Amino acid sequence: LFGIYYSLAQEELNQTWVLRNGSWTNLTASAGAAPSTGGWMTYDASEGYLLFFAPGATWAFANGSWDRLHPSREPSSNPACTGTMFYDPAQGAVILWDGLGGETWEFQGGQWTELNPSARPPTGDPLGSAYDSAFGYGEIFGPTGTDDNSTWIFENGTWQNDSGRLGAG
The missing domain is CATH 2.120.10.80 (Kelch-type beta propeller)
Structure with missing residues (x-):
């Protein structure tokens, strides 16, 4: 999962998440794809x-x-x-x-x-x-x-x- 839009703050995030064995892990590194809606x-x-x-x-x-x-x-x-x-x-x-x-x-x-x-x-x-x-x-x-x-x-x-x-x- 990539590119979360946080509507309450009207903010685009460039977070990268993976789902493994029923649990979400944030893989976001300091350098990543640019935020996008x-x-x-x-x-x-x-x-x-x-x-x-x-x-x-x-x-x-x-x-x-x-x-x-x-x-x-x-x-x-x-x-x-x-x-x-x-x-x-x-x-x-x-x-x-x-x-x-x-x-x-x-x-x-x-x-x-x-x-x-x-x-x-x-x-x-x-x-x-x-x-x-x-x-x-x-x-x-x-x-x-x-x-x-x-x-x-x-x-x-x-x-x-x-x-x-x-x-x-």
Whole structure:
């Protein structure tokens, strides 16, 4: 768990916590990722670290410490931090979908690359997202602001509206 917002004091904290055997431990070190009220985080199995992206900053967490990464490009700043991020083992990459701008990005080998799939989900904050290892694709459901309860899958570098096969509802 990272990036706690303490609403009573209106303060962003850059605390890092881990849950082990039913008990929370604060791993916060003196140097860590910058405080943020939003961002995306997922485990990058290819690189062996937690990847955290907040507008304007990419961070890796491994062995109890945060390291700022310096890719040559990063996704556009999105202060609302709508969207989702998941690891795609078929591509050996992290996929970020920006729900506000509709952009799709891939993080691999320490670099962000913008993908330009021909189809893409409608913009909005997904109501749910996951990587389905049984079928080998990432999926998002029902971006807010849409009335079609759409389900989109990301496979082989492209998005596909899968609502018809699964049954919208």
